[in-house]
Amino acid sequence: MQRLVTQSSCDAEYLALSEVCSEIISMDKALRDILGTTFYPVVIHCDNQAALDNSQKEGCHKLKHYDESIETIKTNLEIREQTGNRQRMSEAHGDFVKQCQLEGRVLVRKINTHDNTADIFTKPLDRGDFRKHRAALLN
Numbered sequence: 001m002q003r004l005v006t007q008s009s010c011d012a013e014y015l016a017l018s019e020v021c022s023e024i025i026s027m028d029k030a031l032r033d034i035l036g037t038t039f040y041p042v043v044i045h046c047d048n049q050a051a052l053d054n055s056q057k058e059g060c061h062k063l064k065h066y067d068e069s070i071e072t073i074k075t076n077l078e079i080r081e082q083t084g085n086r087q088r089m090s091e092a093h094g095d096f097v098k099q100c101q102l103e104g105r106v107l108v109r110k111i112n113t114h115d116n117t118a119d120i121f122t123k124p125l126d127r128g129d130f131r132k133h134r135a136a137l138l139n
Contacts, residue, residue, distance in 0.1 A: 013051035014097075017108065020044055021100045028105075041104050045111035045118075055097040055108050 006012040024042045032038050046052045100106045119125060120133040 010048060010050035010054065013046060013048035014054050017044065017046060017051060017055055017097045021097055021106055024106060025100070041107045043107045043109055045109055045116065047111050047113045047116045049110065052108060052110055056101070 006015060021044075024044075028039055028042070046055070097106070097108065101108060113119075114129070117133045117136045120130065120137065125133065
């Protein structure tokens with residue numbers, strides 16, 4: 001359950017990527033202490049293409065304020081390109097995910113929505129999808 005309110009599925013997935021990176025670092029640190037070995041890099045699957053793009057492309061972002069005029073949006077994009085400033089969500093979470101990738105801690109990979117076993121924990125599924133994902137968890 002996420003602690004922050006988001007305005008889009010991209011933001012929610014983006015935030016989830018950031019939070020899972022934090023969990024991976026903590027878990028790897030504990031396992032390294034116990035077992036003396038690291039498990040990096042850890043593959044993270046993401047089924048949201050916009051969130052995947054945000055985590056991998058420099059300066060990639062999703063405009064959140066669709067009611068702004070085109071001139072305002074263009075001006076904001078020009079300022080962002082000149083100064084390097086990006087939206088708070090990107091700076092706080094996307095750059096952390098990028099950093100984890102650059103350091104070799106995680107690999108973020110695309111997964112087809114229909115193959116995403118994590119959906120069993122996050123959304124209502126029809127009987128067929130539920131059984132498929134349950135079987136994947138049991139294997």
